[in-house]
Amino acid sequence: MEILVILVPLALMLGGAGLVAFLWSLRSGQYDDLDGAAWRAIADDEPPQEAPVER
């Protein structure tokens, strides 16, 4: 059962990392436009910038 000493803090740390990620995403405005975000996921990518190709 000594393994708990490692596993329980590890699990909490992973959960905490999730929480921090959530708070960050909230702060950076990722929940401001849920309808738009749903569409952006399947939108085509921006056409690549026309850079001169060097050979």
Next chain:
Amino acid sequence: MHVTRDFSHYIRSAGEGIQHIDLAVEGVHCAGCMAKIERGLSAIPDVTLARVNLTDRRVALEWKAGTLDPGRFIDRLQELGYKAYPFETESAEEAEVAESRFLLRCLGVAAFATMNVMMLSIPVWSGNVSDMLPEQRDFFHWLSALIALPAAAYAGQPFFRSAWRALSAKTTNMDVPISIGVILALGMSVVETIHHAEHAYFDAAIMLLTFLLVGRFLDQNMRRRTRAVAGNLAALKAETAAKFVGPDEISQVPVAAIHAGDIVLLRPGERCAVDGTVIEGRSEIDQSLITGETLYVTAEQGTPVYAGSMNISGTLRVRVSAASEATLLAEITRLLDNALQARSRYMRLADRASRLYAPVVHATALLTILGWVIAGASWHDAIVTGVAVLIITCPCALGLAIPTVQTVASGAMFKSGVLLNSGDAIERLAEADHVIFDKTGTLTLPDLEVMNAADIPADIFELAGRLALSSHHPVAAAVAQAADAKSPIVGAVEEPGQGVRATVDGVELRLGRPSFCGAEALVGEATLDPEASIVAFSKGSARFILSVRQGLRPDAQAVVAALKARNIGLEILSGDREPAVKAAAHALAIPEWRAGVTPADKIARIEELKQRGAKVLMVGDGMNDAPSLAAAHVSMSPISAAHLSQATADLVFLGRPLAPVVAAIDASRKALHLMRQNLWLAIGYNVLAVPVAISGIVTPLIAAAAMSGSSILVMLNSLRARSASREIV
């Protein structure tokens, strides 16, 4: 005369050398629009950000300060096919957004804590029936406490604050039993953990907060969305005015930047955005949006004009007055204030439920404790059982029952073209059993239509339409639109107050007053319709008469029939003249109608119906309807309504058809039915769970399963509100 557009009112600074503007955009509804707009705007050099918000139908733009005129964005969007208007965030909306974010943050914290406490609780539950050592159980309980206590202290804030406010005001609300339940459950669990007990309720307390926050967030999100829609409506009305900034120079400025004493120019075909007095010029104005009267009023020096009136024929200079100076508006505002105050504080379904709920639950818990003590149990055991009763009855499902339905139903209504201004509008609309319609702009369309287009040869009508393109007169605009005219006739001359004339292939064409076209003789037979404006068209010696008027909404008859089929009483109260109202009432087969009604009369009629126990739905658009919209049980306005009316109405519907009125009634009735069903589900759950709790055999496992089970059941049931029908009949 030199005209500029002034956007400085809307521009914000967004950090070093960057300027920011928000635009409300009409017609954005899909991913295609989003990509098109973003690409189109990003292509402008020096633009650093162009991002569409599809939820709120807005675009945020940032650019290097001083390099661009924001007018260019609006022009670019126009080219792309979207109408855009600068947008000013109201402080009320900002507060709603901040609250919404705070609740989401609380929800995130609570959900995190719930999941991690569950991770610790499940080993305890399975350990209790197998071989867990008491030391290990205590360790897990303490870890749970370590997560749950700070998380509850943070995520519980919305409830604790609201409960404290209620208690300070010596009242009670739903948050009082919630707060008591959560605090007691956590407190008891700490005490139990200290005494190495088998059960602790950290998971139940924090899970309860999570579910309740879901409901609270949905509720808040709907309110936020409503505010955003209201803000867009205000922006889409493009409330700007042409203000004189020099003796001969005007600038198109937002109404918010216009003050009393400024002088604005009002051109023919423009809608006045301010209240004021005419100081120069002569014209006719259409005040139907203010009084419901469809006959034009003559405006000359000294005539007061109100925001919302349409200038018809001549150019006017208007001196802006402070709102209180305008007598008609002051009267309407006074009536509106009275009506808003008298608006009996409607007891929302959720409030009624919670008023019953708290005493019953607290009494049950208390009786449980006393009962167990009398039956010989120790105080400790009795109190543990009592707290278990509080935990299991905590209003999880009750807190979700109404917001979930409201959210789903308002989404469905949004799709059928109805916007909600207030959250409890759904409940009130569902109860409506009597509908009062205003006529002008509500039963009829705000735009003019040519009634006898079919009687006129198509080539003549097209010619008239092309000629009409050269005039700003609203009647001419209606003719041009009806004829679908695209190319104006070169060399057409407008004679103010008379009409337009042009010569094509040596034949003179005239469109305007019958006298202008020498067609007085024909007018006699066409004036049967009391509401119509008569215009004449002459081509050489041929004369034609066009009858132009506001037509009924295309589906008005079907809507009236559908409302009758639902056993809803109908009547028309209009400020317009009797013949006009009579004609509309006759066409729609509405037997009860009154004409020439003042705002005060409308309120009196609503009060009279209230006395009889009727729940009145008022549908109106004019400024004169605003007080009665507030006085009615529930109210609706078309999107074309006067600003004041739209802000007062509970619901706003879009587009030309009247069908959204019926669709909204149907959707709200269904939603109310589901809300009641949800409340019964929540009560049924308590009826089953409370005896188990009173008997003292509830374990944290049972509490967790019962709570999440009932919450999920309620949420699934709410989803049924999604399928609001679009059919009228």
